[in-house]
Amino acid sequence: MKRLFYLAILALMLPLAAQSQVDYDIIQKATNKIFIKDVIIHDRPGSTIEYGSILIDNGIIKQIGRGIAEPNDALILEADSLHVYPAFIDALSHTGVKKKEEGERPNIKFVGSPPNMVAGILPHTSVVDQLDEESKNISSLREAGFGLSHSVAEGRMLPGQSAIISLSGKPIKDIVLKEKVGMYAQLKTSPRVYPATMIGVLSKFKELYRQAEGASVHLDKYKNSPLGMQRPNYDEAIVGMIPVTKKQQTVFFKAKSAKDVYRVLALQKDLGFDLVLSDVEQVYPVVDAIKSSRAKLLLSLDLPEKPEGMEDEEEEGDDEESEEEETDTDEDEEEEVEEDDEETMKFKERKIEAYKNYVSQGAMLEKAGIPFSFSWIDAKPKELQKNIQTLIENGLSEKVAISALTTNPAQVLGISNIAGTAEKGKLGNLIISTKPIFEKNSKIKFMLVDGELFEYKIKEKKKKSGGGEQMDIVGKYSYTIDQFDASGEMTIEKDGDDLKVLMSDSEDLSDTIEGTNVSQDGSELSFDLSVSEDGFTMDISVTVEFIDEEFEGTVSTQFGEAPIEGAKKSPKQ
């Protein structure tokens, strides 16, 4: 592999200038201004400005619209005919929060009255103290189109006060946009200490709330005339709840199931706090109740997996083929693969029916006229786009979907004056995508967050083989990397459930190095190589797509990238 190493360095270091790519990083260091011209601006839900331009200065939109003169001191973004949206706002998640290490449990004598820390009753704390700008989900959420996150701490019943953070990846002091936005609450119990059950959580919440109401009266009285009065000396958690009882702080109450929604609504009715039903996964049975309660709603983007038996409906073409195949097989066998019995069939039918209810929830809420925003406590950033598309396929309009990602969360979080739409004076947090954002194969090319520009490589999609099924790519292949003038062998072997990739150079085919982080997604294979020579290590990552017995893709290193292609060797070779 020695030769490959030197060739790669040679080939990639020299022609940097020759590459057509603009290095925005370098230019960005020289100016605070970014000019985006001739783009389709979806400035607010349901509105577009065709071929307009936007000037951002220091992260703020200075000008937006048509006929804006191109400044000579700005970074000019090559985004001709691309689509611009205000960056999405995540209405509730654990974005940027340090993973908590489960420490040794203190020995608690009276489990009925544990310390607040152990019980998870921390209304006096803030998520800001738990932020970590290195947190991976900041960058992955940004890649999914988000510019701001409403972040809440992980924890139990009352994990603390939330904050809005900017997904710019800057140091913590620069990413906190707004503190003490709301109080995060859950029906989550504390193992083996009070409240160890959901009914314990509800009773503790009621008690704490009433105590805070009393403490507030006492504190005020004492402030006015302390003479002769008992000194107020309250638990920090009680004092932490006072802003909630005074409706200075909204409670973002996580309620996943319909049952939990009813429970939280009953609690709210009892106590009277300002409520945002948060991260609700099961909305369909409670649409009317939510509507009449007038509580605000954050719908979870965590959708259930499609139950088996549903794919058939969509890919009818494939289905027919397989049916034909079945008729070819002999009759005995066919009887064995006979259909499910009636009970199993009904069971599956009900699962499909339930799934359909879940994916139609966006449409149901739209129809009922209930405004909502999206949250994703239990989802993954990578699924978000796909799941929004699923909701749209099931009847949610794109306009309402956009509102749920921009204007609605801005309103719920009280930041409508600075975010949610692309307009003059607001934050220049923008998505720049290749097509209208929810269109299939639409890709995000740039993200602008708090004046920082992020560029994403767009892989040209080749025709995929089969609906997401893993293609069989095991075998021996020859490869060439023209730019390096290199060639050799790539061997893919099965390694248990995983794949093993070995690369060698034509100079010595026996000198192989093994790929790491091997992953296959349908017809796409990616892996990393690490080549060390003279104390210098070069990390190479390879991504290739297979079409029949050939493949092509890119190898990228810290110096740049080059195309790679290859084909399967015939068994004789």
Place this chain on the structure above:
Amino acid sequence: MKKINYIFFLALLCFGLQAQEKGDVLIKNGTVITITNGVLENTDVLIKNGKIDKIGEDLSASDITTIDAEGKFVMPGIIDAHSHIALDVVNEATSPNTAHVWVGDGLNPYDVGVYRALAGGVTISHAMHGSANAIGGQCETIKHRYGVLNPEEMRMDGAPRTIKFALGENPMRVHGERNNISPATRMGMEQIFRNAFEQGKAYMKANKDYAAGKLDVPPLYNLQSEVMADILKGDIIIHCHSYRADEIYMLLRVLDDYGVKKICFQHVNEGFKVAPELAAYGAHASVFSDWWAYKFEVYYSTAYNATILAENGVVTSINSDSGELIRHLYHEAAKTQRYGGLSDNEALKLITLNPAIQLGIDDRVGSLEEGKEGDVVIFENHPLSIYAIPQQTIVDGIVRFDIAEDIDDMRLDVDPEETVPAFYELEEHSHEHGEDKCMQDVYEFLNHKH
């Protein structure tokens, strides 16, 4: 056609019934067992807007669901004074006194156990906190309105508040053995009750002083003390898990000291030993027909327990404490005829009017009388016959169970990611331990001693 029926019935359950809380129904020509007014042959029962409008012959009403009950037996809906169905949580086992929690916060209207209970003719159950603590949580009297989705709609509005107490081994094991705190003995148990009542008294006094202007600030709100005070005021009926005669008598003395009158002993397997004392105090008893010897403190009992208690003038009921027993409480009641020779009406009272009295709802349910609520069960064969089969169960004038429409899958909530259709092991695991449901949610506690 079958499939259409199925879908229609489900849709009805999910949506139709929710909107309409109370129904109208006319039951024709049945043998009506009223409990309070004898057995009426060939009689009609007319339910209007959820209430019994008229009981008599040749009743008619237009535009109304009519059920032909000729040759069938019509009786008041069965009431179970001790159950744990429709609950997501049974035990908050973190303290010897958890008066502050309330199982009504954890109702689960989707529990298919409610439908099973309906299939056994049970229209009301007392959803109780478990017996892990000396003073457990507050309980909830629920109506079996299977099909409603909102937990709030399961409550029997206006039913008196109740609370669970527990004596003996369960609280001693959970708190004494596990955490090495009181109560570790039966003596400690008594002290828990006395301390809790003292706490309630002191809290009441502090609030009174504040109201009278003697204090500048009110005492810090304490939910547990609030509830203890409400018991002292007589606003809450105590339902106490108990087995041994000595500790039953101990609690009577404690309650007498604090002037607390409303008490119903549950299980009360040695109740027959203190039946006159119970009757004299006005205490009630809710028992199993013939279940004992599942742990040391309940080693000794008798199937004559219900009869002895009833004959001594104690308001007595037979309960299930089990998602299985609740399906045939009429058989359980019938056992008192084999062991004790109770009359039909006395036996049926044990599962209708008497549990209603114990829950403080006998002015509304428990017998078939004009003006009472339309909770009715129609039997094929006499309910005390071994051949008895409930045909229809009606709650507030709405048919919630009909044996002719009894489809296989009655679940109200389906998880699209569910992989196994049914998993009974966990649900029924209390029986593995040879225990009643009272200790649900507690085993995890006992397994983690450190």
